[in-house]
Amino acid sequence: MKYLIALFILIFSVGSYANYQSQGQVTNIMTTSGKIIVTVKNVNGAIDKFWFTPDSDINRVSLSLFLAAKATQGTVWVSGSDTIDNLQYPHKARRLIAMDYK
Numbered sequence: 001m002k003y004l005i006a007l008f009i010l011i012f013s014v015g016s017y018a019n020y021q022s023q024g025q026v027t028n029i030m031t032t033s034g035k036i037i038v039t040v041k042n043v044n045g046a047i048d049k050f051w052f053t054p055d056s057d058i059n060r061v062s063l064s065l066f067l068a069a070k071a072t073q074g075t076v077w078v079s080g081s082d083t084i085d086n087l088q089y090p091h092k093a094r095r096l097i098a099m100d101y102k
Contacts, residue, residue, distance in 0.1 A: 019079050019080060019081060019082050019097055020048075020079070020080045020081065020082050020094055021077070021078065021079050021080075022040050022042045022048040022050075022077075022078045022080070023042060023043055023075065023076070023077045023078075024040045024041045024042035024043055024048070024075065024076065025040065025041055025069070025073055025074070025075060025076070026038060026039070026040055026066055026069045026070040026076060027039045027040065027041045027047070027070075029063075029066055029067065029070055034053060035051045035052065035053050036051065036052055036053070036054055036059075036063055036066075037049055037050070037051045037093050038050050038051075038052075038066050038078075038096070040076060040078055048078070048080075048094070049092060049093035049094065050078055050080045050093055050094050050095070050096040050099075051093040051094070051095060051096060052095070052096040062096065062099055065099060065101045066099070066101075068101065069101045074101060074102065075101075075102055076099055076100065076101050076102075077099065077100040077102070078096065078098070078099045078100075079096075079097040079098040079099070080093075080094030080095055080096055080097055081094045081095040081097065082094075
């Protein structure tokens with residue numbers, strides 16, 4: 001029984017850390033309803049959108065990095081939520097978790 005409980009905990013905890021990752025160039029940065037929406041054209045040519053709010057220092061730094069990536073057409077690596085909540089947040093965007101600009 002202990003092993004069964006441990007197995008269920010492991011299965012559900014792995015699912016909670018799942019996220020979506022994209023790599024490509026920033027093609028658009030827009031604001032709507034107090035949220036920043038960044039559009040990334042990934043290496044396969046598909047379009048991915050991520051949203052965040054500029055309400056903390058780290059999010060404002062992320063905005064600066066996205067703007068620099070857009071201006072220089074540099075490559076970004078972006079992680080976002082695994083699900084797209086198009087009812088609460090417009091444009092079918094994923095919540096931004098992390099980004100890296102090389």
